[in-house]
Amino acid sequence: MTDKISIIGAGNVGVSCAQRIVEKGYADVVLSDIREGLPQGKALDILESAPVIGFDSQIIGTNSYKDTANSDLVIITAGIPRPPGITSREDMLIGNIKIFNEVIPNVVKYSPDCIIIVCTNPTEPLTHLALYVSKFSRNRIIGLSGVTDSARLRYFIAAELNVSVQDISACVLGQHGKAIVVVPRLTTVNGIPITQILSPETIDRLIQHTIDGGWEINRLIGENVWSVYTPSAALLQMAEAIILNKKKILPCAAYLQGEYGIENTVIGVPVKLGRNGIEQVVELELTAEEKAALASSARVVQEIVATMNLS
Secondary structure, three states: OOEEEEEEOOOHHHHHHHHHHHHHOOEEEEEEOOOOOHHHHHHHHHHOOHHHHOOOOOEEEEOOHHHHOOOOEEEEOOOOOOOOOOOOHHHHHHHHHHHHHHHHHHHHHHOOOOEEEEOOOOHHHHHHHHHHHHOOOHHHEEEOOHHHHHHHHHHHHHHHHOOOHHHEEOOEEEOOOOOEEEOHHHOEEOOEEHHHOOOHHHHHHHHHHHHOHHHHHHHHHOOOOOOOHHHHHHHHHHHHHHHOOOOEEEEEEEEEEOHHHOEEEEEEEEEEEEOOEEEEEOOOOOOHHHHHHHHHHHHHHHHHHHOOOOO
16 A cells, blocks of 8 residues: 655645655655645646656645545644744744644544654744644654755865765754754764864864754745755655655754753754654753753754643
8 A cells, every 4th residue: 555645735845855856666645735725736746746756656736635545654844934034943933833734634644653854933832832732642742843954064074175065964953943053973984083184273163054944044035935845855854764664864853851951842963764763762862061052052943832821
């Protein structure tokens, strides 16, 4: 039986993610959006490319949650457009809370056994909200965070050193935002820590470039266009790990219950992803300084969540 993945939100990231998934050919896709005609048109456009690309997976566009019924995986990219002049992802929280309070109950109603990946910003608070509203176990609610950030950092390191991106492994923890935590001693080039290859000043510059990655894209393109291809590729990697039961260790936003000394907080940490969602939270041996940085990042998220008045 073919797996079914539903994507809620037919904006640029949602459509790019849908295209990547159907071209891989391991799941049928439902692309859902409140805008009439948009998901249908996008789905048809992707389908008409099938003879050229050579995939047989199906994709439909819809405005009804009924068509998402019995999904194995639901990816949420829906959210308010980022208004000009915002300075952080948290500026979109209030508007996106309203959207999630409509989306999550419908996802649960029609796909009560699914796993949910949250892409919408701010990721950690909205992943927390999805967990709270859905009442799912914590392994079934995952936020996109570190896969995107680590991809950016890996690219910047590879470009700096003029080596293959495939040789780079990045250790990125914490909030998907300004409170990101990069562990340079665990970030390597073919097994060699970057601390042995790059100066502290260069490492700091590349980390800041990673933090600013999405904003830089917006500044270059303008017109309220934000990063599309990196997050959609990251969503594909997470979906593959789940649908194909790869047991792949990826940095994701997960609800912690004591791991890393952090309680009741969604924060980016390495997890093992498989058919059951988060199958293990991987606890790295961090130094006291690294633990403090992660705890500080978690407090940033906790303060945001506290404003949401979840009981």
